[in-house]
Amino acid sequence: MKKDFIKSLLTGMFVSVFLLVFQPFGLSGNEPGLRDLLIAGYGLASFLAIAFSLILVPRILGKVFREEHWTVGREILWVLWIVFAVGLANFLFASLVNAIHPFFKTGFNPLLYLLLFQFMSLVIALFPIVFWILWKRSRLLKKNLRMALEISEGILSRRSRPDESSDSSRQVVLTAENGRDRYAFDAVSILFIAAGGNYVEVTAGAGKPGPVLIRSSLGRIQEQLDGFPFLFRCHRSFIVNIMRIRKAAGNAQGLELDLEATDRKIPVARRCARAFQKRLSAV
Numbered sequence: 001m002k003k004d005f006i007k008s009l010l011t012g013m014f015v016s017v018f019l020l021v022f023q024p025f026g027l028s029g030n031e032p033g034l035r036d037l038l039i040a041g042y043g044l045a046s047f048l049a050i051a052f053s054l055i056l057v058p059r060i061l062g063k064v065f066r067e068e069h070w071t072v073g074r075e076i077l078w079v080l081w082i083v084f085a086v087g088l089a090n091f092l093f094a095s096l097v098n099a100i101h102p103f104f105k106t107g108f109n110p111l112l113y114l115l116l117f118q119f120m121s122l123v124i125a126l127f128p129i130v131f132w133i134l135w136k137r138s139r140l141l142k143k144n145l146r147m148a149l150e151i152s153e154g155i156l157s158r159r160s161r162p163d164e165s166s167d168s169s170r171q172v173v174l175t176a177e178n179g180r181d182r183y184a185f186d187a188v189s190i191l192f193i194a195a196g197g198n199y200v201e202v203t204a205g206a207g208k209p210g211p212v213l214i215r216s217s218l219g220r221i222q223e224q225l226d227g228f229p230f231l232f233r234c235h236r237s238f239i240v241n242i243m244r245i246r247k248a249a250g251n252a253q254g255l256e257l258d259l260e261a262t263d264r265k266i267p268v269a270r271r272c273a274r275a276f277q278k279r280l281s282a283v
Contacts, residue, residue, distance in 0.1 A: 004054035011128055012047025015086075016040060018124055025120050034101060041093045046121075049089035053082045079129060087121035088114070137252045144250030147273055151248035151255070154280045158243075174202070174224055176215045183214055187228045191259050192266055193221060193239040205244065205261045230283045234268045234276050242283050 019027060019039045027035055058065040064074075091114050098104045104113065172187040189204045195218035202212045214221070222239060225231045230242045234257070244260045248268075255268035268276055 001055055005051060007132075008047050008051035008054055011050050012043045014128055015046040015124060016043030018127070019043070024123075025116075030103060034097075034103060037097065038094070041097065042090050045089040045093040046086050049085040050082060053085050083121050083125045083129075084118060086125065087118035090121060091117040140254075141250075141252040144252070144255055146250075147277070148248040148250030148255055151245075151277060151280060154277065155245055155247065158280070158283065170228070172225065172228060174214055174216070174221055177217075177220065178215070181214070183212055185212075187225075187231065188241070188243060190231065190241050191244050191262055192241060192264070193218065193231075195237040203262065203264075229279065232276060232279050234266065234272050236269065238266050240266050242280055 016039055019042055023035070027038060030038065094104075094113075094117070095110075170187050172185050172190075174183045174185065175181070176183075183202070185202060185204065191203045191205055194201045194203070198217075199213045199215050200218050200221050202214060204212075218233070218237065218239065222233050225239065231239055232242055233239045240257055240259070246258045246260055249256050249258065249265075254270060255273060257266040257268060259266060
């Protein structure tokens, strides 16, 4: 919340400074007192609109903003919403000032002025939006590369310890939703378990039968694996065998795990990354 407040404040200040320096959209034609009021007011309105969007909206629509539901499309819509909110807030502020100290053209069309403010907001927002996207991408890239290195080092450290796989080789029986269908696996041989609709797909190592489909939710399967700490849910759609990870790779989108005996890359959700590291060091 504090970071979002600071982002909102800095963006509002940027708007005021930008308008003060360049005085676009006819600002320079207003008398100094009105011009200064508009510049300060536009900055304040922008701050309030962005603070509302970053702090309140995600708390009101919590499920929509969960990482597992977030997509590139939603990111674009979110940016457009913020631009619209800023334009609307500035239009309402300008209308309030105009009611007290008229500066709109006589007989102005409110809808056209609203569209004009949306256009102005988009033009000014391009600068902080591009900066924010590039900064966020750079930050995520550095963070994920660092985390991938730490995870790979943890894997090497685990491999340097005495092999305890024989002690961990225990049978696990997974039960389907109907309570009757049961599937037995050597827990250590499992590479990963993936969710897919109403089924989960259990994939074991080389020399084992192909993927086994079980009618069950991944959450239900996770509950049945409580006694096997090396089987960790790293993503809403995946449970991975920590003992079968070869290395980790990171980019701006997140972390991916490279496993033994398969070319499939397993993603690690950002919310699971730290817990995954702790589990890796404990196994």
